Amino acid sequence: MAELLLQMKNIHKKFPGVYALKNVDFDLKSGEVHALLGENGAGKSTLIKVLGGIYRAEEGKIVIQGKETLINSVADARETGISIIHQEIMLVPNMTIAENIFMGREPTTRLGGVNYRRMNTEAQALIDGFGMNIDASRKVATLSIAQQQMVEIVKAISAKAKIVVMDEPTSSLTDTEVEHLFALIKQLKAQNIGIIYISHKLEELFRICDRITVMRDGERVGTVSTEKTNRNELIKMMVGRTLDEYYIHTERPLGDRVLEAKHIRGKSVKDGSFFLRKGEILGFAGLIGSGRSELMKSMIGIEKRTGGEVYVGGKPVMLNGISDALKVGVALVPEDRKKEGLVLNNSVGFNLTLAVLGEFIRGIHVDRSKEEKIIDQYVDAMSIKASSSRQRVGNLSGGNQQKVLIGKWLASHPQILILDEPTRGVDVGAKAEIYAIINALSEQGVSIIMISSELPEIIGMCDRIYVMSGGRVTGELNRGAFSQETIMNYATGGK
Secondary structure, eight states: OOOEEEEEEEEEEEETTEEEEEEEEEEEETTOEEEEEOOTTSSHHHHHHHHTTSSOOSEEEEEETTEEEOOOSHHHHHHTTEEEEOSSOOSOTTSBHHHHHTTTSOOBOTTSSBOHHHHHHHHHHHHHHTTOOOOTTSBGGGSOHHHHHHHHHHHHHHTTOSEEEEESTTTTOOHHHHHHHHHHHHHHHHTTOEEEEEOSOHHHHHHHOSEEEEEETTEEEEEEEGGGOOHHHHHHHHHSSOGGGTSOOOOOOOOSEEEEEEEEEESSOSBEEEEEETTOEEEEEEOTTSSHHHHHHHHHTSSOEEEEEEEETTEEEOOOSHHHHHHTTEEEEOSOIIIIIOOTTSBHHHHHTGGGGGGTEETTEEOHHHHHHHHHHHHHHTTOOOSOTTSBGGGSOHHHHHHHHHHHHHTTOOSEEEEESTTTTOOHHHHHHHHHHHHHHHHTTOEEEEEOSOHHHHHHHOSEEEEEETTEEEEEEEGGGOOHHHHHHHHTTOO
């Protein structure tokens, strides 16, 4: 029977005016991956900060390997064998891998200086032990995000960590890099290291975790064995409703065609034809690299179009970028909100009004009253949770950042809204809010194109679905014919 590495019992944590944690229990066994799951604000991060010595609980106790332990600082946690790998990489870029691994505990020579030869040798042995083909003398700045994450893990193990916390470890990784991480986690399990795994990606939890503890509103809802639960049960535990209630789709009559693309060609698009009706939610499914995003960008002129025709409201249009698209009522919410969509260092209000500056700026005159009216309208319409419209967007949760991005383009009053992976990187609660917004817009007559890699999302939300493979539209499905099997057949080039 696996040893009980960690017990957190009756943990309470208060902040001014709010209970962040209420009577929370959590435990971890050796060689186990135990997931912490919940919406933003559920209490996951606060619980981990208590374990890591960043916060101190008002009540409760922490037991490590059967011994009650006081953790009053990060140093206390480290000495106890607890290592937290944060979502944001904490390595020093201009130092080498070896220097980062042994920072604060560098091996020394007899004269008291740093023994760089020994440090590099020991660091290289650790790296090689995990099958990483990297030179320990390389600067961290030259590594990919995935490699830096691996170095964080090696650093934790080198410090004799018995408990490793991974906070959203795959958020910046490719599919191949995720597989390497999972292989590394299996090695850690084999060494009887216990892992606390925080992620909102349910498919990952079913692959890598042994148990899942769900939190909601600062309380532990329950702990389940991964092999004995399912997606529907976890969602109900997180948000208090079932999967059937999760996607919001209202049956309604659809109008005439408002957009038609005929034989669009571009750098990654070989042949893309489709049409969109007024008030319709039109899905685009396909595997990564199928050309879905590229089709939309080629259509509106963000990427060069080498062939094809576009009709808006039955009239041919030549679109050469975002400004042309906005003039005919077409807006695109891009896939990567941090690189393409938002100015993270600026405020909620600044971002919400970026696409409509002409509505309140005339020459050197700024109509602050009208600006504030637009901001207030979309903060309210999108249910954006921020301390004020002056709060920095980079400090918001992923779900609220996404709502700011959608609100930014809704402020331009589009009749056609293209949403590229609109719920990527947001928690379950925020997803449900975004689904409700999408459904409400369609009821108001806005026509929506929804690109998504999540088949349940596409199937649950859309009226029709086009499927792409290899830069071509390979299938079209009406709602009554939706199934994951049929979509995947088209997505893999089947007929």
